[in-house]
Amino acid sequence: MKYLSYLTIGIFFGIIMYKSEAASWFRIYEMFQFGSFHMYGIIGSALVIGVIGVQIIKKYKIKAIGGNEMNLHPKQKGITRYLVGGIIFGLGWALAGACPGPMYVLAGAGYFSILIVIASAILGTFVYGFIKDKLPH
């Protein structure tokens, strides 16, 4: 039953990503060319509502269903890993025109070439885990 709700959330998310065109290579390219407000509007409006909602959750100490704390753990402090890792991610995001969520959506939409991107992303994650102790964080 719990898994059915996660599946439903995923389907909902997949439809949003596809229908909003956030999963389209063209929209990512257009965003980095500042050619349209579309992607900025999606991220910006999600954020405005997200910030307000999270502040309300914190102020009124709203609990998750079942009485547990909401999962709002802040990330560890640091600069290097977020900046360098972020830049590498951004290079890939613009080149492949896809980030981790939309990749799966595109696989479902039948773009089989995206499976190469997904496999390489898994490989990239593996290589990171392999060499992470040698990288500055």
Place this chain on the structure above:
Amino acid sequence: MNLLYDPWPWYVAGPLIALTMFVLLSVGKQFGMSSNLRTMCSIGGAGKYSDFFKFDWRAQRWNLVVVVGAVIGGFIASQLMSDNTVKINPEIAQQLSTDYGIESAGEAYLPPELFATENLSDPFVLAILILGGFMVGFGARYAGGCTSGHAISGLSNLQLPSLIAVIGFFIGGLVMIHLLFPLIFS
């Protein structure tokens, strides 16, 4: 306007993404898609090579179910709810065509020049897909999250690390599109 069939504008999509995040928070989970890549490594036995992959991946199964849902969502949306074309800014479409020979803006959802299955035999196309994917996977884990984890979840929680990561995402993206694309696609 046909709400079910036409592309959704940003002011519909953005709030729905926020809703997705809140639904996950309300069931005690966190919205983020790139951690699944690490989970898949662990399932594949990567724990033999690095302690980074030695964790209880079974606790992350819920997130893999979200991935399966996203695949199904992509199938439903592309088959039943879309004509699978994306109309971007005509000037950008024209520029893509003139500079890089990508002619399909407005006619396709992804450029077939890069994503048509028959072009996979082209080493140039294959290299772009492999390199792009690799950097997404490597960078997301190095930065501790991707667009959903940092740009939506992290920034909603006003986390400084997420702001730094998102600034990095845009530095990388802008460098790729404005400095590297002219070299790669020339």
